[in-house]
Amino acid sequence: MSFFKKKMLVTCALPYSNGSIHLGHLLEHIQADIWVRYNRMIGHEVWFICADDAHGTAVMLKSKKQNILPEELIFKIYKEHKYDFSNFQISHDNYYSTHSKENYNLVQKIYNLLDSDGYIKECNVSQLYDDKEKIFLPDRFVKGFCPSCESEDQYGDHCEVCGAVYSAIDLVNPLSVLSNSVPIVRTSVHLFFNLPFFSDFLEKW
Template sequence: TAIMLRAQANGITPEQQIAQVQREHERDFLGFDVSFDHYHSTHSEENRLRSEEIYLKNRDAGHISTRPVTQLFDPEKGMFLADRFIKGECPKCSAADQYGDSCEVCGATYNATELKNPHSTLSGAAPIEKESTHYFFKLPNFEKYLQNWTRTPKRLPVSIANKLNEWFEAGLNDWDISRDAPYFGFEIPDA
């Protein structure tokens, strides 16, 4: 979404925006005498094919599910809003001007629909709640494997292993792998 919106603001396509950013990155790296034999984009045909292959294998193995989700929708822009495009008051401490996923004042995390007095950072409009169907990767199916992998001695720094352990103790949740249109990215094969 960020690429799409930046491209719109610049009056170019998302693909042109990606190419422009790549030129800027390569120029900046050259300033540090860093060059690349190959510099590629995640928005490539190879990545699309590999992503589809991984998705289809997981779908066929029963690791993908769908369910409705309620999200905030900008009625003026006609689009669902990502967390970074919503601001409002923290539902925990009432701090103003907080994003739709976490409070920088009290550290709380929350769902964007919990914000008090939310507004779209794109249009300023008060968003409405709307439902759509999303695709989820069943991450809990892999919890035991991931726990064992992260607990292998010397595989990860202790601080990272400890942080991951906090997530395991709380239990892993299904991971939302879909976004609503308009969205710049790959389409889910059977969506």
């Protein structure tokens, strides 16, 4: 039987730049590393890449709590993550950061191409807003009673007691975990990639 050499790109979920590597990160990266090493041993060409996810509310809030610039936190955590992965001898070909000039330029290029072809859509989205902190609250930054089973102290996306999935604005008696205040509902414009447009192509592919 002839051997067909494959060229493969492998990655893992990107760790956030707001904290240390934890057991879940290591489990995933070690498992991926084993699979990558095996495929290299049998002759495949494998590129193993990953990066810190340096953008989002969690990073902004953590840097604010530490009274440093977000860029300082991103750089500090990046060095720590690289050190930890290297100590476990994980064989990334490149471990990088989403906060890079290359990523910025590529994202701008991809977005502008999609937007010029009409694949970016604007929609109004209702979200919980912390009027004290002046910030829209991601699901993990709001808690309340589950709208399904009424269990208390549940996050804004799902209930860990009954397994219900819901929107944060459906929580009963929601509270912001940032200020412990009652959030209000506000509407803002969000941008979406028009994935349904490609349904036929994706199903055939």
